[in-house]
Amino acid sequence: MTTIKLRWAEGADKTLPLPAYESTGAAGADLRANLPGGAITLAPGARALISTGLHMAIPQGFEVQVRPRSGLALKNGITVINSPGTIDSDYRGVVGVILGNMGDENFTVTHGMRIAQMVVAPVVQTGFDLVEQMDETTRGAGGFGSTGAA
Template sequence: MKQQVNIKKLDDRAIIPTYGTAFSAGADLYACMDHAVTIAPGETYLVHTGISAAIPEGYAGLIYARSGLATKKGLAPANKVGVIDADYRGEIMVALHNHSNQPAEIENGERIAQMVITPFLTAEFVETAELDETERGAGGFGSTGRI
């Protein structure tokens, strides 16, 4: 299934998102910077991509870590999963956090995250005095699977 997403380059050096393989769920996002940046351990840095997007109505762009960048450099989005709403037209930026104990460098043109375009439902929240009962009930945080 394909969905057209219009992309606008805000910087001539920007790279349009690409898929690594025909079956990739996430399209790679690329850094668009004047120079390489070193992110210190425990630091978060806002990396520009130089692009904006028109996500179709009823869809969202979800920004996830690239597994290679996370495992090799310890860099992943600070907010774990970024959300690009359909009505946002500003630059897509990724807040990369260095989870490692070593400085990590990001260079212009480097793949920094991946974007998954996905449909979503908007809930209608209705206040009620009671909820239906389930076997699990209010058990949470590791409560399932207990004997």
Template sequence: MNSHPLVNVKVKTLEHFKGELPIYHSLLASGLDVRAQISQALLVAPLDRVLVSTALCFEIPSAYEIQVRSRSGWAYKKGISVLNSPGTIDADYRGELKIILVNLSNQEVSISPQDRIAQLILAPVVQINWKMDTNLSATQRGEKGFGSTGLSHD
């Protein structure tokens, strides 16, 4: 039995869609695997990127987004990653989800029709209400950035 709350998301498949809708592959998985909806294999050269069709369009409820993330197995075994990870599908976008994949390996990689190419995560969205102020509260870290919290091993 699934213990996660379920949120209804409308999905429309385009004419070239084949197979099944994205599914969870384990009971407590947070990501749904989405497949490449392509007619023939794509060869991705080292450090090259491709835009891959999913043939899916969504109507996401307000106060949510769908995040597009890399699949760990593909990242580790093939060097394939979602370039703008996490990608964001806003609730008001109605076009096709296309995924930008990049080959970070030193070898050409083939993406075949129906390969599971990314994960989709439904996530809540909280919007910012800016409050202008000339004074920010003090912290121990202050304005230190770019590795300042790491330990020196000199």
């Protein structure tokens, strides 16, 4: 099992739960808004960086992907703008989540609210070679919708 070391940021509310898997089959652990200074209201179309109050030490060879919570997305139109957001293994700053309100009404992010989920994933780095010619495939240069899949 991979372990991610966590440290509270200065000024964070240290009584909030740490990221946690809410079911035995969950792929993502819930992240919470750490807003001891007060709630943040997002108007329709607005976005804001919401602090989790945590620093993470992610092992080399892994990343943390930050993804929307399906319930917030369906019920309120709240999403992670750069989904999936990537937290690299060498980042040590405070983890924040860029939330956006795609809904029709104001949405208030409250202190301690579950705002996103994090998925730990392995990372493979590769080399890059510039070539004069590419190998041929059946699909070729066919792009969006070219496979006939609706």
